[in-house]
Structures are given as structure tokens and as C-alpha cells.
Amino acid sequence: MTDRQVRLYELAKMDAAARARLMVRSEEDLQGFVDAVRPIVAAVEAEGDAALVTYAKRFDGAPASFQAIATPPEDFAWAEKTVSREVAEALAFAADNIRRYHEAQMPEEMWLKEMRPGVFAGERWTPIDSVACYVPRGKGSFPSVALMTAIPAIVAGARRVVMLTPPGPDGRADAATLLAAKLAGVSEVYRVGGAQAVAAAAYGTKSVPRCLKIVGPGSPYLIAAKKLLADRIDPGMLAGPSEALVLADDTADGRLAALDLLVEVEHGPDSSGFLVTPSRAVAEAALAAIPGFFGKMSETRIDYTMTVLSSERGGIVLTSDLQSAYDFVNDYAPEHLMIHAREPYQHLGHIRNAGEILLGESTSNTLANFVIGPNNVLPTNGWAKTMSPLSVFDYMKRATVAHVTPSGYAQLAGAAETLARYEGFDAHANAVSATRADLLATRRK
Incomplete structure (x- = not known):
């Protein structure tokens, strides 16, 4: 079916440059x-x-x-x-x-x-x-x-x-x-x-x-x-193009982790996806399971999947411990993150950067993509470090609103005038000076 092999990376044996190459997405250089x-x-x-x-x-x-x-x-x-x-x-x-x-x-x-x-x-x-x-x-x-x-x-x-x-x-x-x-x-x-x-x-x-x-x-x-x-x-x-990480601890089933790894990388040859785990047993189980899933996939999707998993934009990342796995996830800042663990919530607090976080082996990315309800349009290419999923807020904007009463004005004007004069803005200062107080007094007569 394919002679390409899913890559296995041992993170502790990689230098900084090799590790950095795993972070690169297809749209990085536009x-x-x-x-x-x-x-x-x-x-x-x-x-x-x-x-x-x-x-x-x-x-x-x-x-x-x-x-x-x-x-x-x-x-x-x-x-x-x-x-x-x-x-x-x-x-x-x-x-x-x-x-x-x-x-x-x-x-x-x-x-x-x-x-x-x-x-x-x-x-x-x-x-x-x-x-x-x-x-x-x-x-x-x-x-x-x-x-x-x-x-x-x-x-x-x-x-x-x-x-x-x-x-x-x-x-x-x-x-x-x-x-x-x-x-x-x-x-x-x-x-x-x-x-x-x-x-x-x-x-x-x-x-x-x-x-x-x-x-x-x-x-x-x-x-x-x-x-x-x-x-x-x-x-x-x-x-941009789809990307996902599957974080699996030593309680995870490598076969299920592999099943979820394939979800996003089948989108196309420009996708990205890694299974990240500190467990060699989980990594080996996933490697062994992946070919078996190809029997229920089309040749096109298999080709897309293996193009990614046999390149530096996909595969299995074996870490020395859980902290190293968390660090990899946060550096990568994936569009999708699935956490495979018997107690997935114990890992949640360690994750800072991800477009979406799916907890537990029943929370398949397929469910999130289609029917759970949260948005499936998510930041890619590491933008999850500063951006959020598509939401109602993307179709709205905020205006600040302020109202100062006469008694409130008296509390603010002095400090505002001082700062305006320090910054050299004469009209700013005049607008909250005795000039305004005199005009306001005239209006109240």
C-alpha cells in the first residue's frame, strides 16, 4: 500500500535545530x-x-x-x-x-x-x-x-x-x-x-x-x-492547513491515540500532526496500529496521511517525561490538541497554548469538528499562542462607554489636567481646567 514509514522522533536525542524543524508548518513561509x-x-x-x-x-x-x-x-x-x-x-x-x-x-x-x-x-x-x-x-x-x-x-x-x-x-x-x-x-x-x-x-x-x-x-x-x-x-x-497533536500518557491506549492522530493529517499533504508521549509502549502500539487503519481509508487519504507522517511535519514524538511532552505541546501551540489519558484533567493545567483541547479517549476530534458545538475554525501555525477560536466575538466589536457626573468630574479633573500639561497638550489641559469650570458654572445659572 505504501513503502513510506511513520517517523519516530526521540526528543531527548534531538538538537535544537532538529527540534525546531518539527515546529514548522506548511504556511510558515508565505x-x-x-x-x-x-x-x-x-x-x-x-x-x-x-x-x-x-x-x-x-x-x-x-x-x-x-x-x-x-x-x-x-x-x-x-x-x-x-x-x-x-x-x-x-x-x-x-x-x-x-x-x-x-x-x-x-x-x-x-x-x-x-x-x-x-x-x-x-x-x-x-x-x-x-x-x-x-x-x-x-x-x-x-x-x-x-x-x-x-x-x-x-x-x-x-x-x-x-x-x-x-x-x-x-x-x-x-x-x-x-x-x-x-x-x-x-x-x-x-x-x-x-x-x-x-x-x-x-x-x-x-x-x-x-x-x-x-x-x-x-x-x-x-x-x-x-x-x-x-x-x-x-x-x-x-x-491555514489542518494540524493536530495527540498527547498521550502511559495510561493511554496507543491504538486509540493512533486512530485520532490520523484525523487531521488526512486533510492533505500540507497538514501536520504528531502523537506526543513519554511512553515507549504507547508509541510502539501506535506505530503498529496505523497500517491496520488504512484498510478503511481511500488511497487518496492514505497518500495524504503518509506524506505527512513520513515527513518532518508528522509522526510520533517520544519524550523523556511528561514535562517534556507539555513543553513540546506549548511550543507547538496546535490547532487541535487531544489528550489521551485515564485522568485527562490532570494534564489540562499544564497546557497553555492550543486552539482547542479535547479531553479523554471518547472526545474524538471528529466529534469536535462536526457536532459538539464549539467552533472548528481554529488558529494554526502557532497562532494559538495569542489567538482564540472563531466565535461570536469575531463578528462584533466593543466600544467603551463612560459617563461622568458633575460630582465625579470634580474628582478627576485635577489629575487629568496635571498629566495633560506634563505631556505638553495645551487643549487637553484647558478642557479640564478652570476654563471648563467657569463655562459649566455659567450653564447651571
């Missing part, structure tokens, strides 16, 4: 991708829909007859007839859980606290006006991403939510993705993918509305376009 997408972005800016049609045919395999970017209403009806009842029910089940989770996540619309007598300060949350939800295609169809990107946008109250997704060989959007859009509450779906989708949302075309923000995962080309257009559109989280 310059080549930025150079590749620059002419695409320029063409969309100059030609609009005509460029989108050209690239749909060239990159997505859309038919020669493909012309319309917007998905017509009849395609939604086609999707409902095309998607099997089993898939439709699974999507509805997932949508319900995703909606429940994100509704629970919603912040209080406004809060004010009295900082000092007569001095009130707080925050007010409001939704953003427009957002484009990107749903990838190519190595698979991802209606789950349609749910995960669109539902929190609707829950957050974003004023206009559109979906961008590549057309297939028939020129249509994926049927299940269209059904997911409808379940989420999105009626505007545009058949455009890759870097050209980012450009369309950034500049706007005759068909695609200009949006303030774009969210959703994608290839390094998509990430490169987001970086290139960051001055035109909020690129949101830079979620």
Missing part, C-alpha cells in the same frame, strides 16, 4: 504564495466578475459555460433534493448544537460600573455590518465550515452575512454547503474560491459585495491573499 497571488488580486481589482469567471474555470474546474457568480435560488432547491436525508439530518443536528454553543457565548450587550462616586465606565457590544464566510473545497467539501462560520455571525447579529465557496465541475456550489448555508440563515452564496475570493470580498465586484471582514480556513494561497489585502479587509484569523 512569500512565495504572496508572489503567486499578487497578479490574481490585481486582476480581480481591475476586471471584477470577469476575472472571477476566468479563475473559476482555471483553478476550480468550472465548465466553459460558467458565467454567473451568485448562486441562484433554484440551486438551493436542488441542494435540498440532492443531499441525502441522513446527511441533512446530521447537518441539522450539528447546526442546533453549534447555535446553542454560540448563543451561550454571547456577551452582555452593555455594562457600566461605578469606578468612583459619579464616574461610570463600561463597554457596549455591537455587531459588524458585513462579513464574508469562506468555505473551502478541493480536497473535500466542508459544509461543517459553512455552519461554523455562518451560525456565529447570525447569532452575533452581523447585518449582512455572505458565503464564498468554489464552484465544482458542474459550476454549482457543493450541495451540502448550500443546505448548511440555509440552515445557518444565509441566502447569499457566491461561487468563488481561493485568493480571488478574498480579493472579491476586499474590493467588491458587480456580483460580490465588498465586505468589512472575511473569515474561514483555507490553503496557503488563501492565507497569502488575506495578508496581502489586510489593508482593504479585516482578514480575521489566519486559519
Whole structure:
């Protein structure tokens, strides 16, 4: 089936340079991708829909007859007839859980606290006006991403939510993705993918509305376009190719750990994934189990999986102890982290950096990707050190709110004037000086 071998790394025997190479993700150096997408972005800016049609045919395999970017209403009806009842029910089940989770996540619309007598300060949350939800295609169809990107946008109250997704060989959007859009509450779906989708949302075309923000995962080309257009559109989280770590202690079943290791690395040859364990027995059990799982996988997915696991972006990392395993996890800052242990909570406090943390051998990454409810759009390439999963907060913004009463003003003005004069801002100082006090006194007469 394959003559490639899953790599086993003994971390204690590796020097700093070799260890650092294990941290590298496929989107780490984007310059080549930025150079590749620059002419695409320029063409969309100059030609609009005509460029989108050209690239749909060239990159997505859309038919020669493909012309319309917007998905017509009849395609939604086609999707409902095309998607099997089993898939439709699974999507509805997932949508319900995703909606429940994100509704629970919603912040209080406004809060004010009295900082000092007569001095009130707080925050007010409001939704953003427009957002484009990107749903990838190519190595698979991802209606789950349609749910995960669109539902929190609707829950957050974003004023206009559109979906961008590549057309297939028939020129249509994926049927299940269209059904997911409808379940989420999105009626505007545009058949455009890759870097050209980012450009369309950034500049706007005759068909695609200009949006303030774009969210959703994608290839390094998509990430490169987001970086290139960051001055035109909020690129949101830079979620790239899939990656995962499985942390397993000596109570774990290596076979189950191996089963979960394969989940993310089957996404594509640009994915990343490691099983990290201080137990040689667990590592050896996982190595022995992996070939047996290939009997229920397609040749394509096996090829993707082994491309990753036989490279420096995947395999099994054997550490000298648990602390070394924790250190590796925190340095890597994975998109997905699964903890296989009889007592997984005992490890949770040692983890600082991960997009999501799945506890216990029953909490498969597959469940998290589709039906538990938390978002499956997560920071990749180590960004989990500073970024969080996609949430309702990505479709909202905060404004600080303050109200100072006359009695409160009297407590603040002196210190504010002193600081303003120290920093050399005359108008600032005048605005809280005796000049204001005199004007206020006049108004109260």
C-alpha cells in the first residue's frame, strides 16, 4: 500500500535545530504564495466578475459555460433534493448544537460600573455590518465550515452575512454547503474560491459585495491573499492547513491515540500532526496500529496521511517525561490538541497554548469538528499562542462607554489636567481646567 514509514522522533536525542524543524508548518513561509497571488488580486481589482469567471474555470474546474457568480435560488432547491436525508439530518443536528454553543457565548450587550462616586465606565457590544464566510473545497467539501462560520455571525447579529465557496465541475456550489448555508440563515452564496475570493470580498465586484471582514480556513494561497489585502479587509484569523497533536500518557491506549492522530493529517499533504508521549509502549502500539487503519481509508487519504507522517511535519514524538511532552505541546501551540489519558484533567493545567483541547479517549476530534458545538475554525501555525477560536466575538466589536457626573468630574479633573500639561497638550489641559469650570458654572445659572 505504501513503502513510506511513520517517523519516530526521540526528543531527548534531538538538537535544537532538529527540534525546531518539527515546529514548522506548511504556511510558515508565505512569500512565495504572496508572489503567486499578487497578479490574481490585481486582476480581480481591475476586471471584477470577469476575472472571477476566468479563475473559476482555471483553478476550480468550472465548465466553459460558467458565467454567473451568485448562486441562484433554484440551486438551493436542488441542494435540498440532492443531499441525502441522513446527511441533512446530521447537518441539522450539528447546526442546533453549534447555535446553542454560540448563543451561550454571547456577551452582555452593555455594562457600566461605578469606578468612583459619579464616574461610570463600561463597554457596549455591537455587531459588524458585513462579513464574508469562506468555505473551502478541493480536497473535500466542508459544509461543517459553512455552519461554523455562518451560525456565529447570525447569532452575533452581523447585518449582512455572505458565503464564498468554489464552484465544482458542474459550476454549482457543493450541495451540502448550500443546505448548511440555509440552515445557518444565509441566502447569499457566491461561487468563488481561493485568493480571488478574498480579493472579491476586499474590493467588491458587480456580483460580490465588498465586505468589512472575511473569515474561514483555507490553503496557503488563501492565507497569502488575506495578508496581502489586510489593508482593504479585516482578514480575521489566519486559519491555514489542518494540524493536530495527540498527547498521550502511559495510561493511554496507543491504538486509540493512533486512530485520532490520523484525523487531521488526512486533510492533505500540507497538514501536520504528531502523537506526543513519554511512553515507549504507547508509541510502539501506535506505530503498529496505523497500517491496520488504512484498510478503511481511500488511497487518496492514505497518500495524504503518509506524506505527512513520513515527513518532518508528522509522526510520533517520544519524550523523556511528561514535562517534556507539555513543553513540546506549548511550543507547538496546535490547532487541535487531544489528550489521551485515564485522568485527562490532570494534564489540562499544564497546557497553555492550543486552539482547542479535547479531553479523554471518547472526545474524538471528529466529534469536535462536526457536532459538539464549539467552533472548528481554529488558529494554526502557532497562532494559538495569542489567538482564540472563531466565535461570536469575531463578528462584533466593543466600544467603551463612560459617563461622568458633575460630582465625579470634580474628582478627576485635577489629575487629568496635571498629566495633560506634563505631556505638553495645551487643549487637553484647558478642557479640564478652570476654563471648563467657569463655562459649566455659567450653564447651571
